[in-house]
Amino acid sequence: MVLAAGDFPGAASDIVLGQSIDLKGPTRDIAHAFNDGALLAIAEINSRGGIQGRRLRLVTLGDDGLPEKAHANGLSLVNDHRALAFFGCSGSSTLLALEPVMRDTGALSWGAFGMVDSVRQKCRGVAYFMRAPFGREIDQLVQHLTTIGVSRIGFVGMPQGGEEILKLLSESLASRKLEVAIATTVSPDSSNLADAARRLMTLQPQAVIMFLPGHQAAELMEEARRIGQHLSFYGLSSVSGDAVMQRLGDKARGLVIVQSVPYPWSQTDLVTSEYRRLAEQTQHPVTYPGLEGFMSLRVLVEALRRCGPEITRARLGAAFKTLQMRLGTLDIDFVAGGQTGSRFVELVQIARNGRYVH
Numbered sequence: 001m002v003l004a005a006g007d008f009p010g011a012a013s014d015i016v017l018g019q020s021i022d023l024k025g026p027t028r029d030i031a032h033a034f035n036d037g038a039l040l041a042i043a044e045i046n047s048r049g050g051i052q053g054r055r056l057r058l059v060t061l062g063d064d065g066l067p068e069k070a071h072a073n074g075l076s077l078v079n080d081h082r083a084l085a086f087f088g089c090s091g092s093s094t095l096l097a098l099e100p101v102m103r104d105t106g107a108l109s110w111g112a113f114g115m116v117d118s119v120r121q122k123c124r125g126v127a128y129f130m131r132a133p134f135g136r137e138i139d140q141l142v143q144h145l146t147t148i149g150v151s152r153i154g155f156v157g158m159p160q161g162g163e164e165i166l167k168l169l170s171e172s173l174a175s176r177k178l179e180v181a182i183a184t185t186v187s188p189d190s191s192n193l194a195d196a197a198r199r200l201m202t203l204q205p206q207a208v209i210m211f212l213p214g215h216q217a218a219e220l221m222e223e224a225r226r227i228g229q230h231l232s233f234y235g236l237s238s239v240s241g242d243a244v245m246q247r248l249g250d251k252a253r254g255l256v257i258v259q260s261v262p263y264p265w266s267q268t269d270l271v272t273s274e275y276r277r278l279a280e281q282t283q284h285p286v287t288y289p290g291l292e293g294f295m296s297l298r299v300l301v302e303a304l305r306r307c308g309p310e311i312t313r314a315r316l317g318a319a320f321k322t323l324q325m326r327l328g329t330l331d332i333d334f335v336a337g338g339q340t341g342s343r344f345v346e347l348v349q350i351a352r353n354g355r356y357v358h
Helices: 028-047 067-079 092-105 117-122 134-147 159-174 193-203 214-226 241-252 270-281 288-305 313-321
Strands: 015-021 056-062 085-087 153-157 182-185 207-211 232-235 256-259 324-327 330-333 346-350
Touching: 015 028, 015 067, 015 092, 028 056, 028 214, 028 241, 028 270, 028 288, 056 067, 067 092, 085 288, 092 117, 092 159, 117 159, 134 159, 134 207, 134 256, 134 346, 153 159, 153 193, 159 182, 159 207, 182 193, 193 214, 214 232, 214 241, 241 346, 270 288, 288 313, 288 324
Parallel strands: 015 056, 015 085, 153 182, 153 207, 207 232, 232 256
Antiparallel strands: 256 346, 324 330
16 A cells, blocks of 8 residues: 555654665665764754744655655655655666655655666656756866876776766867767676776776766775776765775875865864764764765754645655755756756865865
């Protein structure tokens, strides 16, 4: 059985947010850090009385990146846990598996990450995103590389979603009368990673764009150095810089990664300062995914407040459609952006001692 839209407890109960996410797989570093930031924001909101006197509560179910498990989780979250909405889910195939549940119940998804742009389109009307799409990440990277004179650009991706990302890269380069110098794929178990590194060696691209989880990006960089290649590596937002630094240490220096939220260590942004203060108080590391989780939850809180005295799924959907706000230095605009609230992307580089420069 699937509950009908709006069929969840009312004003006396907690506002439950449901999350189906892979906490054990290759994106676990980003997932755990994202949740750390979101839970900091939830604790802070609850300490101030919650939303209209109702506490926020996040219920997280692991899906191991499996669509069938994500779908079952979605049913459990709306039926058993009475979730108002989905929050912070991740992965292309798993979000797509949640889409029928969202359409049947009206429980929208907010703040999901790590899915290709075509999945966003398939979930139009029931999913809203803070992150800029991968197409914008690609354009930003290509613009940067061509501006500094790089024309031979390679690509290494994961099987799921990699073809779509490669197509976006090819289109962006073609608009500048260039083409991808070499493209290869790394299997989920990394069994062909050494072969991928050797393929890169054959054509020696000036820059390599990676659409990989953090641990595989680190392995590829390590293997390339082992066989004597000195390449410039660039990561899309799928690459966890923290995972790369954990494996490579100071050898991660020079890696450039696309980020979708502002610099977490900014001394002038009030929101990032609040996030750092709360993270330091609770002894959580300050990270880009943590800030994303924190900011995503803050945007959701604003949408909930705009629902008025009666918070329903329909009212929440209407609030997102008209939501315009500024969160620190980040502009959120669903009127202009449709289902995507932010167009912010920024390139940051790993420097010495595990620091980022931007």
